[in-house]
Amino acid sequence: MEEIIRQAQAAVRRFLPRGGGGGRLIGAGALVLLALWGASGFYRVQPDELGVVMRFGAFDRTAPPGLNYRIPWPVETVTTPRVTRINRVDVGFRTGAEAGPGGRVIPARDVLAESLMLTGDENIIDIDFAVFWRIRDAGEFLFNTRNPEETVKSAAESVMREVIGRTPIQPALTEARAQIEQEVRRGTQAIMDQYRAGVEITQVQMQKVDPPAAVVDAFRDVQRANADRERARNEAESFRNDIIPRARGEAERMVQEAQGFRDSQIARARGEAGRFNAVFQAYSQAQDVTVRRLYLETMEEILRRNNMILVDDRLQGLVPFLPLDGRGGAAAGQTGAPRSLPAPVAAAPAINQQRPASQGGMPR
Structure with missing residues (x-):
């Protein structure tokens, strides 16, 4: 110096x-x-910028936002790229932000050479998408790639063609769009890291995913047919889901009723058998008493369901007898017989007279 x-x-x-x-x-x-x-060596770096200091044209260091100092020209020079700004690259189309000759605004247009791609099931699809990126390392961004924006565009288009090449057309048009965007973002970021371009891919956004314009009408007809098929299938599934549980419930109810009836019949049969065994044991121990008890129980059961008529030699004609439960009242009123009855003691001889002559066995 x-x-x-x-x-x-x-x-x-x-x-x-x-x-x-x-x-x-x-x-x-x-x-x-x-x-x-x-x-002249003093310079200012804005908040959204990062200072890159070059000494004799070679990268030397970075400077943070604020007032900084460098050795004046021609020893050191400074470049201040905007590292926080989100940049956008369009693939498959061009927006109307570009200006043509004379300041005329160019309308949005498709670039078929970039947007037409082959799917995994050998169909052609028209995809327009945008890639959003920012500068992650200012030194790598300025010195490792000659045209970072064009590099990002080429890498994103290549990765998109790879992902679409293994994806069928139907998922690409409907539910797989978010997954495709994530795969393209990760693949493009991997290429940028391999190139050491100092670029971070923040988002990949698919703008339009359609069949080619020449076959879009036929494709929409196919889509409507697929929608009708899916609707019919859903209705059939709904009907099946409604009728099958109902039939299963009815079958289960019938099985439960049959099992309950079986258990009740088995329990009743076992009870009858136990009662018969008990009666048989009592009969074996005291035959006369058991025979008389059985006779009385049987007559009681029979007489409970029928009107009783007592025949006495001392009385002339038939005398209706009113049972204790009141079922003989109607019969008495119909015959016109008097309601006054003999005393129970007087009826006892008549009962005794009706008994069979044989006292040893059960009456038939």
Whole structure:
């Protein structure tokens, strides 16, 4: 630096007159020039920028936002790229933000060479998508790639063709769009990291996913037919889901009823058998008492369901008898017989007279 200053002073002396005053003037001018040159090294980095300092054209360091200093030109130079701004690259179409000759706005248009792709089931699909990216490393962004934006575009288009090439057309048009976007973003980011481009892919957004314009009407007819088929299938599934549980419930109810009837019949049969065994044991121990008890129980059961008529030799005609439960009242009123009855003691001989002559066995 001192050598450069001395050479500059010598060049100025050649054009100035000799003398002491001229030397002081040259020194003062040199100091002023040196101060101005040194002050030119101050620079400001905005909040959304990052300073990249290059010394003799080679990357040296980065500078944070704020007021910074560098060695003035031609030793060090500064570039301040916007590292927080989200940049956008369109693939398959061009937006109307570009201006043509004379400032005329160019309308949005499709670029079929970029948007037409082959799907996994050998169909052609028209895809327009946008890639959003930002600068992650300013040094790599400036020095490792010549055209970072074009690199991002080429990498994203290549990855999209790869993903669509293994995806059928139907999922690509409907439910697989979010998955495709994530796969393309990860694949493009992997390529950028491999290139050390200093770029971060923040989002991939699919703008339009349609069949080619030449076959779009036929494709929509196919889509409507598929929708009708899916609707009919859903209705059939709904009917099946309604009728099958109902039939299963009815079958289960019938099985439960049959099991309950079986258990009741088994329990009743076992009870009858137990009662018969108990009666048989009692009969084996006391035959006369058991026979009489069975006879009385049987007659009680029979007489409970029928009107009783007692025949007595001392009375003339038939005398209706009113049972204790009141079922003989109607019969008495119909025959016109008097309601006054003999005393129970008087009816006892008649009962005794009706008994069979044989006292040893059960009456038949």
